[in-house]
Amino acid sequence: MSSPDPAASYAAVFRLPHARVTFGAALAGRLGYGVLGLALVLSLTAAAGSLAAGGLLSTVFGTVSVVLGPARADLVDRWGARRALPSLALPFATALLALAWCAGPYSGAAGRPGTAVLALLAAAAGSLCPPIGPTMRAVWGALAPDEALLQRAFSLDTVAEELLFLVGPLIAVAMHPVPALALSGLLIAAGSCALAASPAARLMAAPDPGAPQGRQGQLRSRLRLLSAEGAGVRRAAGAALAVGACLGGIDLYVIACADRAHHPGAVGWVLAGQSAGSAIGGLLHGRMTWRRSAAGRLSPLLAALAALLAVDAAASGVLPLLAACVAATGTLMAPALSTAYLAAARLAPDGTATRATGWVNSAVNAGSSAGGALAAVLVATAPLPVCFLATAAVPALGALRAGVRGRNGQVRTTTP
Secondary structure, eight states, X not given: OEEEXXXXXXXXXXXXXXXXXXXXXXXXXXXXXXXXHHHHHHHHHHHHSSHHHHHHHHHHHHHHHHHTXXXXXXXXXXXXXXXXXXXXXXXXXXXXXXXXXXXXXXXXXXTOOOHHHHHHHHHHHHHTOOOHHHHHHHHHHHHOSSHHHHHHHHHXXXXXXXXXXHHHHHHHHHSOHHHHHHHHHHHHHHHHHHXXXXXXXXXXXXXXXXXXXXXXXHHHHHGGGGSGGGHHHHHHHHHHHHHHHHHHHHHHHHHHHHHHTTOTTHHHHHHHHHHHHHHHHHHHHHTEEESSOHHHHHHHHHHHHHHHHHHHHHHTTSHHHHHHHHHHHHTTHHHHHHHHHHHHHHHOOTTOHHHHHHHHHHHHHHHHHHHHHHHHHHHHHSOHHHHHHHHHHHHHHHHHHHHHHHHHOOOOOOOO
């Protein structure tokens, strides 16, 4: 149950101490990530000499980035943002610039680097991606004095990030892929360092004074999210995994629908409608006053997402109708993700705020990759309505799991 809060305003988020400078730095870095995806694939394709090899190398980057995402977020919790972000950002930018050099026209066909060199550089860059999103969300948790304001901050954060990932590929297309790849590295490094230098980063600079010391103590601290203390964070990450699977599946299904309708150019408009719906839904969600906690809202949101995907299945044969239904489905994407981030931040054990939202961030990316892989198999073997229904089963199961665990599990809440 919810109601609009007439006093709620996103302007209040920007009135938080140092919020505008800190958020601006984070947005600059995230724009770099928005440019990176397409620029990396195209640049690696040019360097390796084939689209298949370029796609495989970009998968190496993405896989390493997702697997090591929680470990990089752990560095921020242990060292503080001021030390951890520049330590990752500078070598990360160096690895991307090296990839840009290898892919550049000045390398020449005769001097084209081997696949092993490209894979090594891609893996190195993937392992060093600065956790700008998790760090910014941890900063929001430290800045916002209450959950209502933190909800608005996370909604704004999620919508802004999604819009940047729409703008980023346009920049990559407008530029040559190699300069775009170099630009992405510079933006990410500059945004990370500016975020680390912001006054708000001082709120995260020192580790928890009550945290256990020594190697054994650090190990125990890292395992807290795997213990009963971290049950709420794991549920939030599971919900984010389901949302990511939906995102990965819908993209491919829309492409297939447009292709079968002989209107491949409509793909961009349909997916833009989904993003617009997500932005509208996310901003409206942040303005609502909710009676349930963020963790308690995850199950209903996932159930509603599954229901809308079932509607998409029924509309998959008529492209204009599907476009409207996909836009409606999009209205739940940003709310579900921002709620998962909020739940993770609120339920994180002390001293693990960045790591907790890092888990959610990694879960979204992993879910998107897995959902895309599942969709690729389904599109080749099953009718489109069945494809949509199979993907709808993922959030449906997530809703059931979140609801059962939420009723039976005991979760300790803390202020991040």
